[in-house]
Amino acid sequence: MAIILTGIYIYPIKSLAGISLNKSKVEEEGLQFDRRWMLVDENGKFLSQRTMGKMAQLQPEITPQGLQVAHRIGGEKLFIPLQAEGAPRQVTVWENTFEAQEVNEECNQWFTKKLGINCALVQLSPDRNRIAPEKYTGEDEVAVSFADGFPILLSNEASLKDLSDKSNTALEMERFRPNLVISGAEAWAENSWETIQINGITFKGVKPCGRCKVTTLNPKTGEPTGKEPLKTLSKLRNWKNNAIFGENLYPIEEGEIKIGYAVSIQNTKDNPVKTIS
Known part of the structure; x- marks a missing residue:
């Protein structure tokens, strides 16, 4: 099954509501206007x-x-x-x-x-004076905006469905505040992707994304909705005492992406997060 880009989101002001886009420029720090x-x-x-x-x-x-x-x-x-x-x-x-x-x-x-x-x-600042943690990016000097740690977060629709099923909760993808959403891959496969390409732009997988209490808030109002999805996620996908959902990425090239573009898996790595069924 082909893997397709089905969602593009930016969060111009860190921790405010996001914006769904049909297309976006990809810049060194991530998607244009994201967390600037x-x-x-x-x-x-x-x-x-x-x-x-x-x-x-x-x-x-x-x-x-x-x-x-x-x-x-x-x-x-x-x-x-x-x-x-x-x-x-x-x-x-x-x-x-x-x-x-x-x-x-x-x-x-x-x-x-x-x-x-x-x-x-x-x-x-236009000086681009913030760099992603070198222990994850190696020799690459990765500029990052006001994001928590890395330029781009990718999420998988199949992973959301698996988590929704196992938590018996209808979860919105917006709770996880991704930049890129894909479909057509197996659940949780995203954490095994070392490099992917979209429209000729290479993205490198850095590390799994540990989740916090923001995922337990209503994404429209900010009101708490209960213990899910963290309750189930912390058992289902736990890595270094973090509940994992999504993969942090950084772009190697700049360019433009659009909804519907194919996602090509260039290289894989051992998935560090083991799913507990």
């Missing part, structure tokens, strides 16, 4: 749905003029310019501290009001 902005607290630490589920209620949209964010509940909208206007500042994503640029004070005030916490909107 981020909200930080007064100390410069990134904000996340892990502790602030209401971030899911804020829906970004890419327009010809810039980025627009709408509040799903209240309907208020904010326009965000594509070029930041504020001062540089130090920000932190997990163990990485690096320089980003504040967008403007209007954005800071809008998000502070909506989230109920003093925060600022920052944009990725």
Whole structure:
């Protein structure tokens, strides 16, 4: 069976709602516009749905003029310019501290009001001064945006179905916040792909993706929905004490991808995650 690209998603502002696309440019840091902005607290630490589920209620949209964010509940909208206007500042994503640029004070005030916490909107620096963990990328120096660790996350429709069946829960793919979704592969095969190609663009598989409590939130509202899918996933697909769903990738070349493009498996590796039935 042919493996096909069936979903393309970007999350322009880290941990806000995602956008489904028919096509996307692939850049060094991942898909164009993906996680190029981020909200930080007064100390410069990134904000996340892990502790602030209401971030899911804020829906970004890419327009010809810039980025627009709408509040799903209240309907208020904010326009965000594509070029930041504020001062540089130090920000932190997990163990990485690096320089980003504040967008403007209007954005800071809008998000502070909506989230109920003093925060600022920052944009990725054009200097590309954040690098993915070398222990996984080897000799390749991989630029990464505000994503947790790597440029791209790939998920498999068959894996979602297997997890839904075993957890007796109708799970939405949006819970797992992938960039690329594929169909036509066996469940969980994605963790055994060392390199794949889409439209001549090579993507390298870095490591399985460990999942957090965000997968237990309603992706539209950010409200908790129970212990699933983590309860089942932690038993079904456990690696280094992490519940695994999806494979982290990085692109070797730049280019463009579209829904319906074929996914070619170039090289495989031993699947480090063993499925427990």
